[in-house]
Amino acid sequence: MAEAAYAAEPRLVTADELLRMTDDGVRRELVDGELTTMPPAGEEHGAIAGDFLVDLGHYVRTHRLGQIYTAETGFKIATDPDTVLCPDAAFVAQERISQIGIGKGFRIGAPDLVVEVVSPSDSIGKVDVKAFRWLDAGCRMVIVIVPNWRSATVYRSRDDVRVLRENDVIDGGDVVPGWTLPLRQLFE
Amino acid sequence: MANAAPAAQPALLTADEFLRMPDGGVRRELVRGEVCEMTPAGSRHGRIGMRIAARLSGFVEAHGLGEVYGPDTGFMLASDPDTVRVPDVSFVTRERATRVGDVEEFWPGAPDLAIEVISPTDRFSEVDEKIEEYFAAGCRMVVIVNPRRRIATVYRSPDDVLLLREDDVLDGGDVVPGWTLPLAEVFRFDSGISGRE
Numbered sequence: 001m002a003e004a005a006y007a008a009e010p011r012l013v014t015a016d017e018l019l020r021m022t023d024d025g026v027r028r029e030l031v032d033g034e035l036t037t038m039p040p041a042g043e044e045h046g047a048i049a050g051d052f053l054v055d056l057g058h059y060v061r062t063h064r065l066g067q068i069y070t071a072e073t074g075f076k077i078a079t080d081p082d083t084v085l086c087p088d089a090a091f092v093a094q095e096r097i098s099q100i101g102i103g104k105g106f107r108i109g110a111p112d113l114v115v116e117v118v119s120p121s122d123s124i125g126k127v128d129v130k131a132f133r134w135l136d137a138g139c140r141m142v143i144v145i146v147p148n149w150r151s152a153t154v155y156r157s158r159d160d161v162r163v164l165r166e167n168d169v170i171d172g173g174d175v176v177p178g179w180t181l182p183l184r185q186l187f188e
Numbered sequence: 189m190a191n192a193a194p195a196a197q198p199a200l201l202t203a204d205e206f207l208r209m210p211d212g213g214v215r216r217e218l219v220r221g222e223v224c225e226m227t228p229a230g231s232r233h234g235r236i237g238m239r240i241a242a243r244l245s246g247f248v249e250a251h252g253l254g255e256v257y258g259p260d261t262g263f264m265l266a267s268d269p270d271t272v273r274v275p276d277v278s279f280v281t282r283e284r285a286t287r288v289g290d291v292e293e294f295w296p297g298a299p300d301l302a303i304e305v306i307s308p309t310d311r312f313s314e315v316d317e318k319i320e321e322y323f324a325a326g327c328r329m330v331v332i333v334n335p336r337r338r339i340a341t342v343y344r345s346p347d348d349v350l351l352l353r354e355d356d357v358l359d360g361g362d363v364v365p366g367w368t369l370p371l372a373e374v375f376r377f378d379s380g381i382s383g384r385e
Contacts, residue, residue, distance in 0.1 A: 123308065123311045124308050128308070148316060153337065
């Protein structure tokens with residue numbers, strides 16, 4: 001029985017320890033001090049995230065709006081216990097980049113925009129939990145793409161959640177002003 | 189270690205054996221010969237399923253279009269290994285229902301229309317798998333209702349999906365000709381302010 005108690009309380013890992021871990025090819029996140037591993041994404045997942053990032057990245061570069069990040073980037077959004085998450089794509093506005101620059105370690109704080117592509121193994125409710133976690137950490141817009149439904153869900157707050165369908169257009173709003181992306185483009 | 193091998197390969201059940209299983213008060217499905225237990229649905233899930241069933245049943249009966257089945261009816265979607273699924277609401281055309289008759293066993297085949305209300309714990313892959321099974325067995329329309337997002341996805345094949353929002357109308361098309369149901373009516377909670385997340 002004593003062993004069971006131990007097992008239920010694993011030692012918590014810090015963001016620094018995660019950063020210093022030997023790269024064994026496994027993608028990991030840290031949720032409230034506990035390590036979670038992520039299997040590699042399937043092809044459709046990667047293709048959609050890639051297309052999204054190319055479009056957003058081009059616009060952000062052209063208009064010098066900030067920095068975009070690929071899927072490997074860790075964002076530390078909570079301390080003690082530490083939480084480090086890796087969105088499929090992300091954007092941080094220029095004024096926030098200017099404040100603390102770009103470092104070698106995990107980015108501190110949530111991105112302004114997070115993009116997640118749903119994987120078949122995700123549970124439907126878990127997608128909300130993840131999106132709300134980003135919002136709670138200060139993210140201003142979370143876009144969750146659901147390939148199966150050729151749909152995207154845009155979260156601006158817990159009370160402002162909009163479902164877009166194939167013919168709709170993703171709008172950067174006040175987060176990426178002027179940027180729009182017809183959802184259909186991602187599913188071609 | 190020798191004990192581990194049999195456990196990994198449980199004996200597959202046939203639909204007949206599955207039908208004769210003692211009722212343990214648990215809702216079950218048979219997926220390729222393996223029994224999957226389903227936890228009881230939450231109250232919103234059941235309320236929404238019931239509302240759709242009531243509207244569909246009223247229309248189908250008034251127009252003599254066929255039969256509507258509730259969330260207890262098993263449809264035998266595949267044989268050897270057997271798969272028996274239990275949609276939340278289903279409809280079979282009069283022609284097919286007449287041919288099969290008012291059987292006590294599982295319905296031998298897919299319904300023409302299957303409606304599933306999904307729960308937050310469902311995985312996207314599980315929902316996909318069900319949709320493919322329904323169509324492979326001859327189903328002509330599958331509707332997946334997502335109460336939390338107040339949307340529904342209407343499939344005419346595993347690749348032909350139409351997403352409906354709360355202000356849209358579900359249309360029976362050539363499967364239930366003439367039947368329409370505004371999604372707002374499906375999600376509306378009559379006993380007070382609606383319970384959004």
